[in-house]
Amino acid sequence: MTRLxxxxxxxxxxxxxxxxxxxLPFILLTSASPWLFACFFFLAGVxxxxxxxxxxxxxxxxxxxTSALLVAAGxxxxxxxxxxxLDPLVDPVGDLILSVAAEAEPREVRRGEEITYRLxxxxxxxxxxxxxxxxxxxxxxxxxxxxxxxxxxxxxxxPIVSVSASAEGIAAQPTVVYAQDExxxxxxxxxxxxxxxxxxxxxxxxxxxxxxxEWGVGGSLSLxxxxxxxxxxxxxxxxxxxxxxxxxxxxxxxxxxxxxxxDPPPRVRVIE
Numbered sequence: 235m236t237r238l239x240x241x242x243x244x245x246x247x248x249x250x251x252x253x254x255x256x257x258l259p260f261i262l263l264t265s266a267s268p269w270l271f272a273c274f275f276f277l278a279g280v281x282x283x284x285x286x287x288x289x290x291x292x293x294x295x296x297x298x299x300t301s302a303l304l305v306a307a308g309x310x311x312x313x314x315x316x317x318x319x320l321d322p323l324v325d326p327v328g329d330l331i332l333s334v335a336a337e338a339e340p341r342e343v344r345r346g347e348e349i350t351y352r353l354x355x356x357x358x359x360x361x362x363x364x365x366x367x368x369x370x371x372x373x374x375x376x377x378x379x380x381x382x383x384x385x386x387x388x389x390x391x392x393p394i395v396s397v398s399a400s401a402e403g404i405a406a407q408p409t410v411v412y413a414q415d416e417x418x419x420x421x422x423x424x425x426x427x428x429x430x431x432x433x434x435x436x437x438x439x440x441x442x443x444x445x446x447x448e449w450g451v452g453g454s455l456s457l458x459x460x461x462x463x464x465x466x467x468x469x470x471x472x473x474x475x476x477x478x479x480x481x482x483x484x485x486x487x488x489x490x491x492x493x494x495x496x497d498p499p500p501r502v503r504v505i506e
Contacts, residue, residue: 272311279304363449381437391434403453406445
């Protein structure tokens, strides 16, 4: 048996394998079930089979082969769906999704008055939330991060009056940290435990710099931040905060960043 004949015999399974592998990124990105893509391959195979056939025997044979290979790829994806090998990556039910919420009081303020933002999050799942690696005061630091973006005036965060934090179900004491809204991801921001006027980000890390602060089931984090509205702040403007929770999902070993986009934080209006 020549090398060419071996390659010809292997071309069919190679084609099917390539088609399935090329589909996997789309399955993972869309979190769609593999059977949907299997239906696509089945439909494509049927359409190719029903399409007008060329007169040349070799070309006709290639059309039938292409149709058969598309259907075969569909069967492979059905097998993948039936075995559930991709369920931990595709099915969001199995992922670690923590609850996170934000409140603000009062909803209407005058210049010179104060606004208190409260962030709360709870691990009401069945898995431990694993910490991520950050840099705080120039030193490596591990912990689950919950942070909010402060209202700003001319790009500068409103002055902070007080900050308080609490944690339950976490061995280490949480650490309050501050940062500017820098480019890239929060893991690359220059976090610090010292507040300076103008900071736009206030966060809470579940660790203390020594203990990584794994977040156990039933544990909770709470962060209260009070800011003062400057006398120069424009009236009738609405300022909303953005709350983010960042941790590692131990089930799939992936980093998760939950943001209150679908459930926006409360808005505060400045009145005369």
